[in-house]
Amino acid sequence: xxxxxxxxxxxxxxxxxxxxxxxxxxxxxxxxxxxxxxxxxxxxxxxxxxxxxxxxxxxxxxxxxxxxxxxx
Amino acid sequence: xxxxxxxxxxxxxxxxxxxxxxxxxxxxxxxxxxxxxxxxxxxxxxxxxxxxxxxxxxxxxxxxxxxxxxxxxxxxxxxxxxxxxxxxxxxxxxxxxxxxxxxxxxxxxxxxxxxxxxxxxxxxxxxxxxxxxxxxxxxxxxxxxxxxxxxxxxxxxxxxxxxxxxxxxxxxxxxxxxxxxxxxxxxxxxxxxxxxxxxxxxxxxxxxxxxxxxxxxxxxxxxxxxxxxxxxxxxxxxxxxxxxxxxxxxxxxxxxxxxxxxxxxxxxxxxxxxxxxxxxxxxxxxxxxxxxxxxxxxxxxxxxxxxxxxxxxxxxxxxxxxxxxxxxxxxxxxxxxxxxxxxxxxxxxxxxxxxxxxxxxxxxxxxxxxxxxxxxxxxxxxxxxxxxxxxxxxxxxxxxxxxxxxxxxxxxxxxxxxxxxxxxxxxxxxxxxxxxxxxxxxxxxxxxxxxxxxxxxxxxxxxxxxxxxxxxxxxxxxxxxxxxxxxxxxxxxxxxxxxxxxxxxxxxxxxxxxxxxxxxxxxxxxxxxxxxxxxxxxxxxxxxxxxxxxxxxxxxxxxxxxxxxxxxxxxxxxxxxxxxxxxxxxxxxxxxxxxxxxxxxxxxxxxxxxxxxxxxxxxxxxxxxxxxxxxxxxxxxxxxxxxxxxx
Numbered sequence: 084x085x086x087x088x089x090x091x092x093x094x095x096x097x098x099x100x101x102x103x104x105x106x107x108x109x110x111x112x113x114x115x116x117x118x119x120x121x122x123x124x125x126x127x128x129x130x131x132x133x134x135x136x137x138x139x140x141x142x143x144x145x146x147x148x149x150x151x152x153x154x155x
Numbered sequence: 156x157x158x159x160x161x162x163x164x165x166x167x168x169x170x171x172x173x174x175x176x177x178x179x180x181x182x183x184x185x186x187x188x189x190x191x192x193x194x195x196x197x198x199x200x201x202x203x204x205x206x207x208x209x210x211x212x213x214x215x216x217x218x219x220x221x222x223x224x225x226x227x228x229x230x231x232x233x234x235x236x237x238x239x240x241x242x243x244x245x246x247x248x249x250x251x252x253x254x255x256x257x258x259x260x261x262x263x264x265x266x267x268x269x270x271x272x273x274x275x276x277x278x279x280x281x282x283x284x285x286x287x288x289x290x291x292x293x294x295x296x297x298x299x300x301x302x303x304x305x306x307x308x309x310x311x312x313x314x315x316x317x318x319x320x321x322x323x324x325x326x327x328x329x330x331x332x333x334x335x336x337x338x339x340x341x342x343x344x345x346x347x348x349x350x351x352x353x354x355x356x357x358x359x360x361x362x363x364x365x366x367x368x369x370x371x372x373x374x375x376x377x378x379x380x381x382x383x384x385x386x387x388x389x390x391x392x393x394x395x396x397x398x399x400x401x402x403x404x405x406x407x408x409x410x411x412x413x414x415x416x417x418x419x420x421x422x423x424x425x426x427x428x429x430x431x432x433x434x435x436x437x438x439x440x441x442x443x444x445x446x447x448x449x450x451x452x453x454x455x456x457x458x459x460x461x462x463x464x465x466x467x468x469x470x471x472x473x474x475x476x477x478x479x480x481x482x483x484x485x486x487x488x489x490x491x492x493x494x495x496x497x498x499x500x501x502x503x504x505x506x507x508x509x510x511x512x513x514x515x516x517x518x519x520x521x522x523x524x525x526x527x528x529x530x531x532x533x534x535x536x537x538x539x540x541x542x543x544x545x546x547x548x549x550x551x552x553x554x555x556x557x558x559x560x561x562x563x564x565x566x567x568x569x570x571x572x573x574x575x576x577x578x579x580x581x582x583x584x585x586x587x588x589x590x591x592x593x594x595x596x597x598x599x600x601x602x603x604x605x606x607x608x609x610x611x612x613x614x615x616x617x618x619x620x621x622x623x624x625x626x627x628x629x630x631x632x633x634x635x636x637x638x639x640x641x642x643x644x645x646x647x648x649x650x651x652x653x654x655x656x657x658x659x660x661x662x663x664x665x666x667x668x669x670x671x672x673x674x675x676x677x678x679x680x681x682x683x684x685x686x687x688x689x690x691x692x693x694x695x696x697x698x699x700x701x702x703x704x705x706x707x708x709x710x711x712x713x714x715x716x717x718x719x720x721x722x723x724x725x726x727x728x729x730x731x732x733x734x735x736x737x738x739x740x741x742x743x744x745x746x747x748x749x750x751x752x753x754x755x756x757x758x759x760x761x762x763x764x765x766x767x768x769x770x771x772x773x774x775x776x777x778x779x780x781x782x783x784x785x786x787x788x789x790x791x792x793x794x795x796x797x798x799x800x801x802x
Binding site: 092094102103106108109110111112113114116120122124125127128129130132134136137138139140141142143145146 | 217218220248249250251252255256335336339356357359362363366367370371372375467470471472474475478484576577578579580581
């Protein structure tokens, strides 16, 4: 499932990140990569607010489509 | 000895830097405030044995190689600064993420000391980080700090000085060969052993609830406008505006000139020198310095807003709108900063990763009326629209409209592949510090006074001289025979399409490129020398040159043509190429002329029912600009087809 399809409050693990190398690399340095936990906190004005480790990030829809979540 | 400060964005590097150097560098509660490295000397209070210690503040980074594995940009930054010791600021509120970068810093081969910062946030959460364990696991000293209250900083410097003496690390946690995935595992282990987590980071907190309101898809925008309106009405109508009014009308309008004139008369000063001092220096600088209270209040409120954490939320709200006009949500931050001053505004575009979005933001940020343009707005609304409070806000609404339309046009005439993505950390809200806002305000006030007493003073003296003398350096009876008049007359034809007649208007607009406040002070000097009336009086001498409609057009002309030289310099360094700088300036000139012509000609036609001077040239100009735009769009469309890009 892609992050953009997840419901608010969804908590799960990242299966893989798709898209450009630059973005993968950036998300990796934040701690968003295969096997890591990610929580969808809110959807605000078209952006996905997620919790990764101890921080909140706002991610736009295009990027949310590149974050593939593991099936429960 | 030289210390470099390195760490994640928004971990408190600049707050720490300011605390230990006594500087007042720009701090804000969002990721990426510091955009270039800053260097200063350590404050006396923190010095050890009177040794001169230099401190370098580096821009924040999450990783040593932020974009590709091949380019270790951050490492190059650190090595280039050639420090004797690195103080790695670790955000205690986000330990695990910070440590990833720490392991990479350890491999550079320069001694590292970890400053475990935001101790107050950790305490507040009731969490604990074991300093001893962290230190033994990393193999480097760890010092607990709270940069905001300067707690632990003295200790930090002492330990950093000691660490310098150790040449080689005895213990190696990771090596350059360690894969990033292994590195994450190692970091995770360290965090597990040193960090007692009390709260579940993933639960919905108060901060999230606030976000759901202020970044709401419907309410977000009105709330943002309300906040900005409050900031400006407090600055312009509130205490700032009140004091400025007093300064302009009474202090610099009557009291000081009278006192100085009497004094100069009493000591029999040469009348030319007297005129130069009273009309040139005092008249010009006074017309600007009067706005100091207004600008101080504006910067105070902006600093409070920037400190609160709200800016990142505004970027979230604006993202979807700004994407439509070829910008990023992050473009709003340069624009808000630019409402104080365009120079830091343009520099703040550095947080925008996509080069095209960044260039567009650089071109559009100066359209936001900056603090230096406030005196022009205030002068024109006092003279031409006395008693009406809509002029100020209308200028900002006009600016927003111009930015949106300009963005849409830029998106059509420049060809690029849309690949931008938006990700932004949302820092936790915090109560903005009044002390911090006060320091920022004083710093800005100092800068403003400095500017008024140097560049504006020199320019005003020059303007006074040029309006009093002819090219053959003989004092003129009639201003229209002066040097300034002849320069203004050369430029005159350019202003005809907008219905601006009079060499004074051209002269004032030109001095505005040196500093926008000069537009006001030039009028002050020119009209003070020619008339007895106060410049700011409703229906004052300026009405000889403008109708209310053309006055508004002249205001728009000064707002939307390129900014002052200093801001153009900032544009130059952010654009990265002269070609783009000239494209940007060309675009700004076109917008300034088009908007002013439209307001003057069409506005007059609608309101007074008759065309004004320069109607035909105005229409020719507008037609020319439209044809030019049409050709550019066609050219861009062809290029898009050849490149196979959809829009």
